[in-house]
Amino acid sequence: MMKGVPGVRAERFQEAMRIRHCALSLVGEPIFYPHINEFVGLLHREQISSFLVCNAQHPQQLQDLQRVTQLYVSIDASNKESLRRIDRPLHRDFWERFQSCLEILRTKRFEQRTVFRLTLVKGFNVEDEVAGYAKLIEQGLPCFVEIKGVTYCGTSSAAGAGLTMANVPFYEEVVQFTKALNAALAAKAKEAGNxxxxxxxxxxxxxxxxxxxxxxxFRTNDRWHTRIDYGKFFELLEKEKMEGVGFRPEDYCAETPEWALWGNGGFDPRDVRVDRKGRPIDAA
Structure with missing residues (x-):
C-alpha cells in the first residue's frame, strides 16, 4: 500500500518486505491466547522480534509468559477510579488484578525488557496524578517508562468513552508531565535510599x-544504552536454549544515538520530512 507514496524511499520499501518485528497488541489481550508462548517461539525461530503489550488484567498468564524481546504493560491511570473511567474494565476485581501484575513485572525485570506505557489523556489521567504514577513505578520497577500523548482517531469507541481532540495533550504538556514524574522518582529514590x-x-x-x-x-560510562541489539538478542536466546545460560536486558542493549537523546528532538537526520506531494519540509 505504501509503494509510490511521496516520501517513501525505494530502499526502505524493499527493506520492509522482510518481516523483522512483530507487535502483539491493539486487537484484544495477546497473553490470553492459550498458545502465546509457542507463537512467540515461532517468531524467534525466524529471528523476528516480539513486542508484546498487555493490560495488566491477567496475572496468571503474565506469570506464565516466557521471554519476549520487549514486554509492555499499559498503565492507563495511577489510581483505581481513574483506571475505571479510562479502561472501563470487564472484571470487578480489576484493581487487584492490576496490582498483582505489577508485582509479577517486578520479578521479571532482570529477565525481560519491561516497559510501562503511560498514555496521557487530558481530563482523565494527567492532572494531579504524578505522585500516583511514581508509586506504581516504585511497585513494578520497569526497565523503561514510555510516556506518550493519546492519539485521537475519531472512532465511535472513543466517542463512547467521552474522548475528543480536546483530550489530546500538546507535546509541551507531555514534557511538563515527564519532568514532574522524573523529579518525583528522584525524590523517592533519595528518600528511600533505593x-x-x-x-x-x-x-x-x-x-x-x-x-x-x-x-x-541502562546508563553506562555516562551514556544511555536504550536501543535493542537484535542480533545480540537472538544470539543470547540461542545460547540460552542450547546451553541453559540465562541473560539480562542489559546484555542486548545498544547505545542510544545522539539525535535520539533527550533534548535533541529524536528525528533521525538520515530521514527527510515531506508533505503530501513529496516536497521536503523545512525541519526548522
Missing part, C-alpha cells in the same frame, strides 16, 4: 509526542 528507583529522561521522539524514562541500569 538505587532501583534511579531513573532519568533518556530519549524523546517529539514528532510522535513520546518521551522515554529509563532505569539507570
Amino acid at each position: 538505587g532501583d528507583l534511579e531513573y532519568g529522561i533518556a530519549a524523546e521522539h517529539a514528532h510522535s509526542c513520546c518521551i522515554l524514562l529509563a532505569s539507570k541500569r
